[in-house]
Amino acid sequence: MTSSLGTALVTGASSGIGATYADRLARRGYDLVLVARDAARLGQLAENLKSTYGVDADILRADLSERADVLKVENRLRTDETITLFVNNAGIGPNGPLLTADPDYLDRIVDINVGAANRLAVVAARIFAERNKGAIVNIASAVALAAPFFHGTYAASKAFVLALTESLAADFKDKGVQVQAVLPGYTRTEIFDRVGGSMDNLDPEAVMDAGDLVDAALAGFDQGEVVTMPSLSDYSLYEAFIAARNALRPNLSLRKPAVRYGLER
Numbered sequence: 613m614t615s616s617l618g619t620a621l622v623t624g625a626s627s628g629i630g631a632t633y634a635d636r637l638a639r640r641g642y643d644l645v646l647v648a649r650d651a652a653r654l655g656q657l658a659e660n661l662k663s664t665y666g667v668d669a670d671i672l673r674a675d676l677s678e679r680a681d682v683l684k685v686e687n688r689l690r691t692d693e694t695i696t697l698f699v700n701n702a703g704i705g706p707n708g709p710l711l712t713a714d715p716d717y718l719d720r721i722v723d724i725n726v727g728a729a730n731r732l733a734v735v736a737a738r739i740f741a742e743r744n745k746g747a748i749v750n751i752a753s754a755v756a757l758a759a760p761f762f763h764g765t766y767a768a769s770k771a772f773v774l775a776l777t778e779s780l781a782a783d784f785k786d787k788g789v790q791v792q793a794v795l796p797g798y799t800r801t802e803i804f805d806r807v808g809g810s811m812d813n814l815d816p817e818a819v820m821d822a823g824d825l826v827d828a829a830l831a832g833f834d835q836g837e838v839v840t841m842p843s844l845s846d847y848s849l850y851e852a853f854i855a856a857r858n859a860l861r862p863n864l865s866l867r868k869p870a871v872r873y874g875l876e877r
């Protein structure tokens with residue numbers, strides 16, 4: 613039997629934040645399509661979700677650095693009319709300082725965190741708008757707002773996801789499509805282990821458990837937040853940041869260069 617909430621398609625569902633979303637959404641009663649490369653882990657998670665929550669859980673093996681596999685996921689979004697929620701989560705972290713990084717690895721960050729994420733978010737938004745129903749959760753990062761203090765390519769990839777979300781949320785808000793960006797800080801997952809790192813040297817007060825992160829993110833989703841920062845207690849700080857950014861708007865595109873450049877003619 614199909615869930616009345618519909619189906620959630622979650623990328624990067626084999627571990628960490630994505631696997632936790634799969635658990636929490638199944639607990640809410642969503643059926644699941646679980647996407648990642650590791651089919652064995654996905655299969656095990658699907659079996660657990662079916663037996664624990666009595667939902668349907670399907671797996672879709674895809675390497676989102678490969679165009680053909682991105683199109684496979686896109687096709688599932690297009691053809692599976694039960695899908696009502698897309699959790700755009702798959703991503704990879706930096707594997708050392710930018711100054712010494714292998715440019716091929718930087719391309720990989722962009723291919724997965726930007727290329728695949730953009731394609732699938734835009735396609736999902738259009739499909740959901742046609743159906744006048746659906747929601748997209750884009751997993752960005754707090755470093756989207758802290759680029760000078762973090763790995764440039766990774767921070768830029770997440771700033772892309774944040775900007776894309778703000779734009780999609782504005783474009784699709786009257787078309788029945790909810791769009792949210794989640795900006796996690798450090799979250800205890802496999803992300804650093806996968807690139808030979810560890811979270812063990814971080815201040816434990818700065819690292820959130822994946823369960824807490826996803827529960828807070830879903831609470832923000834329920835409240836209709838476009839941008840959710842699970843560790844930010846005083847949301848007016850974010851609103852002040854947006855107000856300061858908006859104050860720049862009248863100055864962003866003008867015929868004449870600014871006086872301070874000394875070009876008055």
Ligand SMILES: NC(=O)c1ccc[n+]([C@@H]2O[C@H](COP(=O)([O-])OP(=O)(O)OC[C@H]3O[C@@H](n4cnc5c(N)ncnc54)[C@H](OP(=O)(O)O)[C@@H]3O)[C@@H](O)[C@H]2O)c1
Nearest residue numbers: 624626627628629648649650676703753798799801802803
């Ligand atoms: N953990 C943090 O501190 C933190 C903070 C801010 C934002 N984030 C973001 O949160 C998201 C989830 O990361 P996580 O922390 O949960 O890390 P994680 O435990 O390493 O999980 C990453 C997931 O992405 C999948 N994935 C990686 N490469 C893939 C590829 N080429 N094709 C398809 N799937 C791929 C992995 O599955 P397979 O290996 O099976 O493919 C895995 O399911 C990422 O977008 C990350 O940037 C994490």
